[in-house]
Amino acid sequence: MPEPASLWEQGDFLGVVLSSAAPAGSGAAQAKTPKSKRDSPATRKAVASREIPANGALACEAPAQETMASEGSASSEAPASTDALPEPPGLSLPQTISLPSFPSPTPRGLPPCPERLLIVDTETTGLTPAKGRCIEVGAVLFHVPSRAVLSQLSFLLPCSSNPAERVNGIAAAVTRLEQPRDQFLACLAAMAAAADVLVAHNAAFDRQWFGREELPPLQRPWLCSMEDIRWPAERHLRATPSVRDLALAYGVPVWATHRALTDCIYIAQVFEREAQLEALLQQALLPRKLYRARLPYDQRHLAKEAGFRWNEGVQGAWSKRLTEAERGLLPFEVLPAEGDQSPNWPQSA
Secondary structure, eight states: OOOOOOTTTTTOHHHHHHHHHSOTTOOOOOOOOOHHHHTSHHHHHHHHTOOOOTTSOOOBOOOOOOOOOOTTSOOOOOOSOBTTOOOOTTOOOOOOOOOOOOOOOOOTTOOOOOSEEEEEEEEESSSSTTTOOEEEEEEEEEETTTTEEEEEEEEEOOOSOOTTHHHHOOOHHHHTSOOOHHHHHHHHHHHHHHOSEEEETTHHHHGGGTTSTTSOOOOSBEEETTTTOOOOGGGOOOSSOOHHHHHHHTTOOOOOOSOHHHHHHHHHHHHHHOTTHHHHHHHHTSOBEEEEEEOOGGGHHHHHHTTOEETSSSTTSEEEEEOHHHHHHOSSEEEEOTTOOOTTBSOBO
16 A cells, blocks of 8 residues: 655645745745655654644744755745744644533433432341341441442341341340440431432342331332342343342452341442442332232243242242333233232332
């Protein structure tokens, strides 16, 4: 492929620049460099090394020149340097234009992204308030735009016995030790008031304990990081991952499980590492309804693979909360769960 014509061959550029530098009406001869010198490697290198100022004007030093007298006019010597040359006509460089920035619009049909999340977790002595009580609360206030933890809290609530001690490792005697519980409960309420959305891993379990006994009601929408968030496929997670599996998929070290604050910290660190967190949260906040799978027994694995859970939400059935779009993508039939009283999940407690 032939090389493009040099700058000097495109209109005898240097001769134009030098002639424009001569005073008007001086009668001086225009200095012009012979083509053999203009096209020399040394000259090309000198030109290529010059910088172009921000105002678009070209500043260059002319190479050593031989002065040639024009016919019928007096000889004059061209200046050795032309540092303050005027801008050559027709070669003005465009100025950098800064466009005003506008906030990214919310995609049509999606709710706005929450700015502050209160990640909460509980440890209990049983699976339901009828058979146990909450004995530990953990909470982390998380700022989505900056991916930062703003505050965190953990405290114990007293119990006479803890049948789940082998799971959570909390001795009943420790829960009864003196501590400023009233201040902790007030702090929890204040953190919830500062949040836009409450997040829990298996929110259906954790939310049932608030508004009972000592725990205040948390009047914010709930979001489940296990069921509502559709984690990226490249993380290779199950449809309903555990906190441990979720943390490890994002490279978060797991040093303990089944304590309220550590589980909150794992979720916060996953959020810190997820570049598409805003989009995931917006999708997770879409309205969902509880559906039960209608499948023969020998195909129950399809429901499990799709993230449906047995005996949770609907007794004796595989069930899951779905958006209308997700419902239409399933390879099997589903029916609305009878008695589902929360069609707009997530919702306030």
